[in-house]
Amino acid sequence: MLKIDHLTKRYKDTTALDDLDFEVKPGVVTGFLGPNGSGKTTTMRLILGLDHPTKGRATIDGLSYADLKAPLREVGALLDAKAVHPGRTARNHLRALAASNQIPKARVDEVLEFVGIASVAHKKVGSYSLGMSQRLGIAGALLGDPGVLLFDEPVNGLDPEGIKWIRDFFRSLAKEGRTVFVSSHLMSEMAVSADQIIVIGRGRFITQGSVDDLTATAHGTVFVRVSDPPQLISLVKNQNGTVEEMNDGNLTISGLTSDQIGGIAFNAGITILELTPQRASLEDVFMDLTADSLEFGSSKPETAHHE
Amino acid sequence: MSKNENVVSTAKSEWIKFRTVNSTIIGIAMLFFLTIGFSLLITLVLRAHWDQSTRIDRLTFDPVSTSLVGVFFAQFAVGVIGVLFISAEYSSGSIRTTLAAVPNRVRLVTGKVIVLFGSMFVVCEVVTFVTFLMGQAVFSGVVPTASLSSGSVLRAVILTGVYLALLTLLGFALGLILRQSAASISVFVVILLIVPLISLSFPESWRNDIERFELGNLWTSMASTTTPAHLFSAWSAFAALAIYVVVFLAAGTMLLQTRDA
Numbered sequence: 001m002l003k004i005d006h007l008t009k010r011y012k013d014t015t016a017l018d019d020l021d022f023e024v025k026p027g028v029v030t031g032f033l034g035p036n037g038s039g040k041t042t043t044m045r046l047i048l049g050l051d052h053p054t055k056g057r058a059t060i061d062g063l064s065y066a067d068l069k070a071p072l073r074e075v076g077a078l079l080d081a082k083a084v085h086p087g088r089t090a091r092n093h094l095r096a097l098a099a100s101n102q103i104p105k106a107r108v109d110e111v112l113e114f115v116g117i118a119s120v121a122h123k124k125v126g127s128y129s130l131g132m133s134q135r136l137g138i139a140g141a142l143l144g145d146p147g148v149l150l151f152d153e154p155v156n157g158l159d160p161e162g163i164k165w166i167r168d169f170f171r172s173l174a175k176e177g178r179t180v181f182v183s184s185h186l187m188s189e190m191a192v193s194a195d196q197i198i199v200i201g202r203g204r205f206i207t208q209g210s211v212d213d214l215t216a217t218a219h220g221t222v223f224v225r226v227s228d229p230p231q232l233i234s235l236v237k238n239q240n241g242t243v244e245e246m247n248d249g250n251l252t253i254s255g256l257t258s259d260q261i262g263g264i265a266f267n268a269g270i271t272i273l274e275l276t277p278q279r280a281s282l283e284d285v286f287m288d289l290t291a292d293s294l295e296f297g298s299s300k301p302e303t304a305h306h307e
Numbered sequence: 308m309s310k311n312e313n314v315v316s317t318a319k320s321e322w323i324k325f326r327t328v329n330s331t332i333i334g335i336a337m338l339f340f341l342t343i344g345f346s347l348l349i350t351l352v353l354r355a356h357w358d359q360s361t362r363i364d365r366l367t368f369d370p371v372s373t374s375l376v377g378v379f380f381a382q383f384a385v386g387v388i389g390v391l392f393i394s395a396e397y398s399s400g401s402i403r404t405t406l407a408a409v410p411n412r413v414r415l416v417t418g419k420v421i422v423l424f425g426s427m428f429v430v431c432e433v434v435t436f437v438t439f440l441m442g443q444a445v446f447s448g449v450v451p452t453a454s455l456s457s458g459s460v461l462r463a464v465i466l467t468g469v470y471l472a473l474l475t476l477l478g479f480a481l482g483l484i485l486r487q488s489a490a491s492i493s494v495f496v497v498i499l500l501i502v503p504l505i506s507l508s509f510p511e512s513w514r515n516d517i518e519r520f521e522l523g524n525l526w527t528s529m530a531s532t533t534t535p536a537h538l539f540s541a542w543s544a545f546a547a548l549a550i551y552v553v554v555f556l557a558a559g560t561m562l563l564q565t566r567d568a
Contacts, residue, residue, distance in 0.1 A: 045403075045567075045568075048403075048406075048407045048410075049406070049407075049410045050403055050406055050407070050567065050568040051567035051568065052565075052567060065410055066410040066411065068410070069312065070312050071312070071407065071408065071409075071410055072407070072408050075407075077407055079403060079407075080400055080403065082400065083399065083400030083401050083403050083404055084399060084400075084401050084404065085324075085328060085395060085396070085399045085401050086399060087328045087329050087330065088324070088327050088328055089327070092323060092324075092327040095323050096320045096321075096323040096324045096327070097320070097404065097408050098320075099316060099319040099320040099323055100312065100316055100317055100319070100320035100405075100408040100409050101312055101316065101408060102312065102316050140404065
């Protein structure tokens, strides 16, 4: 099991991670979600002992990465697919990795075959497309048959077929009882490929839960069409609801459930023509959760006023 | 056999990495080409003009170091090989993969040093012996020659190979410290060429004390059959160079341990 234990990382005057604390359990695919620059890669680097934490630590089954006897047999990681010497062939790259952790040579051909680049394994990595490099990175992560797997933005550069393949692959790894920790800035990707989701923003833990948990916590809106919109608007506002009036007199109400709105309308004798609860999409939830923590947030476009 | 990582498995891995990139192959090819090429050129010219040489020339003539003159150029080839062995890991980003596989920094440096010094020692000895024997063959009959049956000649030839192998490690240590190919190679060249130029501006009494510590003069000492004036003896020069290498390697290892990769 992977444990992030009050991890803090500061670089000079920026705080990349701020007391990040969570656990990643085996047997499920855990998505690690956050906007760009929120600290996902930093977290991965700290897990692998590449960077030194300012405070706290990351442990794998209770041990720091540096204390693992044969790290590649415990943790497989794909951080940056292009971080391979471009002048070396894929097979030689993997052979060197295997040798460092006493992994048998035969395993190299096995993983090359598995990720589907065996036919180009004799070619220099510099000539690889991003998709092929990703597959090589995945091969490297699988080399030691580890129980914990970390993937930083693995779908980048993959074609649709590759994305489908990698989703199924994550699931099968998790089904084998492994810990699978996958970062992404794309909620839609995580919604289909992860069972559990951990959301961070600006280096801080925001929330954790299943995809359903996360959408359930979000407050949806209710679409309403009524006979007397102005009257309903004032009544809803009295009940602390928020109303957005659309051009054609239709209303989108938030802060109140459809049941409450129906009751209000009934008591006031307003005829309801349409009343539709609108469930928040995972994307909305994510936007909502991380709205305050975007590193380079785009403000809402304002209407220009000409005088 | 234990399935854990150890310095042997690290060295095996580094050996695969060392020999599977073109830069190593090209670097070693350059080493042979420069050393043998320039030595051949200069020994041939010397032989052709020997009858015009003065009495002083003849008295101070050293067939050993003269035959090995191409080593001057070899210094740059081995420096680049050493630098690239680590700086290429930084420029490609593969250092992160390497450190994930071998999180123990001291073990990583040890493994790399074993591979680099082990292989470059063999290569440099081969190139110096070939160059020496070629030079004596060119000289023979016209110019005085030296023979490996003399202990001090044998020592000079062996220590020249050792000098180059240690210089490889110095390049490696600079790469470890600076993490950048161009910067490391520049500093290497500065130490090798510019530092002696600066010391030229010092008063002679100082120079006699300082110059023996310069890399080029360490080689002069190591390649001499006798101890040159104001310079170290062969073994003292070897010890001084070894200390340089150890100090730079220790500094590089310390930085590797404390810096974020």
